[in-house]
Amino acid sequence: MQTTAVVVGAGHAGLAMSRRLTERSIDHVVLERGEVANSWRTQRWPSLRLLTPNWQTRLPGHGYAGDDPDGYMPVAEVVATISRYARLIGAPVRTGVTVHAVRTAAQGFQIQAGDDVLYARAVVLATGACSLPAIPGAAGAVPRSITAVTPLTYRDPGQLPDGGVLVIGASATGVQLAAEIHRSGRPVTLAAGEHVRLPRSYRGRDIFWWLEATGLLAERYDQIDDLVRARHLPSPQLTGAPGATFSDLNTLAARGVRIVGRLGRITGGVAQFSGALANTCALADLKMNRFLNRADQWATARGLDDELPLPHRFAATRVDPRTPLELDLNSGEIAAVLWATGFRPDLSWLDIPVCDRVGRIRHDGGVVTGAPGLYVLGMPVLRTRASTYIHGAYEDSEALAGHLHSFLSRRCQR
């Protein structure tokens, strides 16, 4: 079968792209291994909510129309929203079709999908940034008696054995799951490396309101000093659960979670943690305050100081001087380890040499390097800092569909 473009993945990004292609009358098909919003259906824990407020969940031709614009969507509602969106835009989705291989062909690309072979002049990779857990090498040294879980397979604390749980990683995932598991009565130790600390709200507005209003989320990939770092920044320590100002290390420590430094290695069944926790926390506090300064300056420049509550600063992260550097995993104290150490995309089926030596796809704002007609969407800081979040697909899909369209036009003229 021949089509002009193939989009791989029917999540929010692939569907946004489908809508942009339809707007341009570009013939295409969206291939989906499972159902629409498959990762949200099968690889997310049920208590998860989006970090972004509902009003920010914008996709091309769609805005949030519910009655709780300031709430945070639970995962079931995300699935419903994306599924509704697919119907709304009439996306040509073929569900239950696994892409086994994408190769270059004479007139573009050959796509092996299910039992079919498709040919297309352009391919958009929209399978997401979180297909596989990124687990450090130290995982191999965890004693066999300990249950190991990743956020992709975690559902709720009930699936964990009774006993202590070591959560590795203090991103949004790590702090959320540490809190949930701790609430189940299991003593939790959280190993915290570099992390991003932000309050849920500041001066009466959601932090994502500030991130958007100050222009931070709109910062372009080609204007960011250290793009590799920006693309690998852990997600902010926030939760979509209503209530608390912070989901940070202070909050967890106050509830009784034991905070330790970044996991260094596991030797002889003993986990060793970094002694740099104090500096890790100082860096996170400094970074948070730099953003709050920027927010205050922006508010003053806009003349908003009269209508907003007064600026203020939050208490520094407290680090217990008695923080242990070691934890014996064979002592019986720890029954399970949860690797909240991040995710990586799965592009193993992409049979085109476009990845660098560490397996990252090389692209210029989503235009894949060295493979004209190949695009990638739905990656952290793909084109702007907003690209990391659902609404980032709004503008990213527009820019990349525009590029794809002119790529096809150039080919026609030849």
Add this chain to the structure above:
Amino acid sequence: MTITDRPVDNGVNVAALLGAREALSSAPDAAQFIWRASCTWRNGTHSRSTVAGFAGLGAEQQHRSTYEFDVDHPECFASEDNGATPVEYVLVGLAGCLTAGVAAVAQLRGIQLRSVTATIEGDMNILGILGGDPDVRNGFEAVTVRFAIDADASRDDLQALIAQSQKRSAVFDIVANPTKVLVELA
């Protein structure tokens, strides 16, 4: 930060450092360095270590001259005190690394330094190395570095300066994090 007409000069070639990061990111083999030292026993607890060459940028490299370091223990350890103790060399390494980082980060951030002094202390219970108490470790229980910095910058900027210096410090990482160490017979 004070903005003056005079360009900030801490004696750090930031352009060269940024250029190196750019160049080495695309030539990862050249970024692989091997640092070396050799140590010869003299007498008692006294030894002399020599540092001369290292490998990096895809070639063997030489220091401008050979550096020698006497290592010994103090008289209260019944030694002759011909040089600093090994643990003090660790402190020297950490202080030197963090201070170099302070200068480089300050240059990058446009902060003119007038003086930087680091005082560094490592707490140690020597019952560990004496084998007198199995619950006491051999190494430092804690290390404290205190920076006195005179510069054209706010206290917040200086906090950020020393935080970033720690983040980019090799010796800070070596001291704060586990490292695989192999000691074998030649």
